[in-house]
Amino acid sequence: MKLSLPDVQYDLRPGIVEFRAGHPDLALLPATGVLQAAQVVLEREASQALSYGAEQGPGCLIKQLCAWLERVEGKRHPSTQVMITGGASQALDMICMLLTDPGDIALVQSPTYHLALRVMRDHHLELLPVPSDDEGLRVDALEETLTLLQRRGRQPRLLYLVSTFNNPSGITLTLERRSALAELAQHYNLIVMEDDVYYQLWYDTLPPPSIYSLTPSGSAIRLGSFSKILAPGLRLGWMLATPKIVQRCMKSGVLDSGGGLGHFTAHVVAAFIELGLLDQQIKTLRATYRERRNVLVGALKDHLPKECHWLTPQGGFFVWLRLAQGMDSTAFLQTAEDAGVSYIPGARFFADGGGDNYCRLNFTMLSLDEIEQGAYRLGKVLYNYL
Numbered sequence: 017m018k019l020s021l022p023d024v025q026y027d028l029r030p031g032i033v034e035f036r037a038g039h040p041d042l043a044l045l046p047a048t049g050v051l052q053a054a055q056v057v058l059e060r061e062a063s064q065a066l067s068y069g070a071e072q073g074p075g076c077l078i079k080q081l082c083a084w085l086e087r088v089e090g091k092r093h094p095s096t097q098v099m100i101t102g103g104a105s106q107a108l109d110m111i112c113m114l115l116t117d118p119g120d121i122a123l124v125q126s127p128t129y130h131l132a133l134r135v136m137r138d139h140h141l142e143l144l145p146v147p148s149d150d151e152g153l154r155v156d157a158l159e160e161t162l163t164l165l166q167r168r169g170r171q172p173r174l175l176y177l178v179s180t181f182n183n184p185s186g187i188t189l190t191l192e193r194r195s196a197l198a199e200l201a202q203h204y205n206l207i208v209m210e211d212d213v214y215y216q217l218w219y220d221t222l223p224p225p226s227i228y229s230l231t232p233s234g235s236a237i238r239l240g241s242f243s244k245i246l247a248p249g250l251r252l253g254w255m256l257a258t259p260k261i262v263q264r265c266m267k268s269g270v271l272d273s274g275g276g277l278g279h280f281t282a283h284v285v286a287a288f289i290e291l292g293l294l295d296q297q298i299k300t301l302r303a304t305y306r307e308r309r310n311v312l313v314g315a316l317k318d319h320l321p322k323e324c325h326w327l328t329p330q331g332g333f334f335v336w337l338r339l340a341q342g343m344d345s346t347a348f349l350q351t352a353e354d355a356g357v358s359y360i361p362g363a364r365f366f367a368d369g370g371g372d373n374y375c376r377l378n379f380t381m382l383s384l385d386e387i388e389q390g391a392y393r394l395g396k397v398l399y400n401y402l
């Protein structure tokens with residue numbers, strides 16, 4: 017019997033508009049540019065690129081990354097505070113493994129990236145949610161939680177949040193709250209895990225400076241990724257942290273044994289940046305995704321019942337749709353899929369339940385026609401239901 021093994025993580029079902037995805041547009045993955053960069057690497061530095069790599073990541077990528085970050089964000093990071101990772105997921109896993117113990121408390125933004133919750137649960141952390149509103153994480157609620165925990169003699173190990181163009185809500189934490197959070201973290205000696213993989217995908221204006229850059233005490237760790245701005249199959253990202261944390265990660269057994277993660281790929285990405293291809297790619301992504309975002313919010317306005325609500329995300333991949341009060345988006349999913357449209361139910365993005373009448377809609381992986389069609393189908397089943 018012939019077994020068919022899946023090659024990719026997504027599953028596109030014919031006849032269904034898949035708003036549930038969280039991937040870049042497949043047609044925009046820059047195969048030609050990656051080929052060009054790989055050719056440069058193999059012709060110029062094959063023996064280094066094909067060797068075991070430095071634990072921190074190859075110097076060529078750290079150098080290119082620091083220069084690129086300085087150019088696009090206006091801040092120079094010393095190379096001692098940068099580490100190349102196997103994507104943001106691997107970095108989060110590594111931090112949990114090295115800096116937490118089973119049973120430690122991790123505060124998590126609600127709603128938040130559902131699969132980060134999985135990673136933290138793998139490390140047996142106790143997840144305590146902190147609510148958000150239209151300005152992002154509620155820092156006042158965080159302070160209350162920290163005070164309460166302190167009274168009980170418990171010190172949370174870290175706070176995980178997606179500060180910019182949140183997955184799933186699309187909301188960006190305001191500058192005032194970023195500054196307040198940075199101060200609070202310093203005061204309570206809390207590690208802020210700032211998952212910032214969407215930062216460069218802004219469609220209107222540049223987001224505020226990262227929490228990491230506002231936290232002089234070094235109690236923040238910021239995760240970046242090439243998954244959303246280049247290609248997720250590369251499995252490559254970066255971490256900004258104190259030299260002490262970077263050193264701790266570099267001394268992990270797995271890096272000591274196998275060298276830096278994705279070493280060859282890291283060389284290719286360094287060449288990709290050096291050739292100016294990353295800037296071009298991000299420009300294309302911004303223009304394409306901005307149009308898709310506009311079409312989705314326009315189509316929701318045209319087709320959805322007035323009981324539904326959403327905010328226009330200023331960047332990132334998602335629209336966070338609130339259905340009519342009392343609706344259960346998990347139970348409604350089958351009805352929606354029978355009508356040819358899918359989404360991720362909101363409850364998945366909460367560590368403690370909640371979000372029952374929300375849906376996460378992705379707009380980056382679909383064509384303009386599909387987006388229009390998906391919103392129309394969703395509107396039709398929602399009107400029928402109501």
Ligand SMILES: Cc1ncc(COP(=O)(O)O)c(C=O)c1O
Pocket residue numbers: 038102103104105106129178183211213240241242243248252253
């Ligand atoms: C907020 C957030 N963090 C991390 C990831 C995964 O990042 P990586 O591909 O770099 O592991 C995603 C992907 O959906 C995400 O939305």
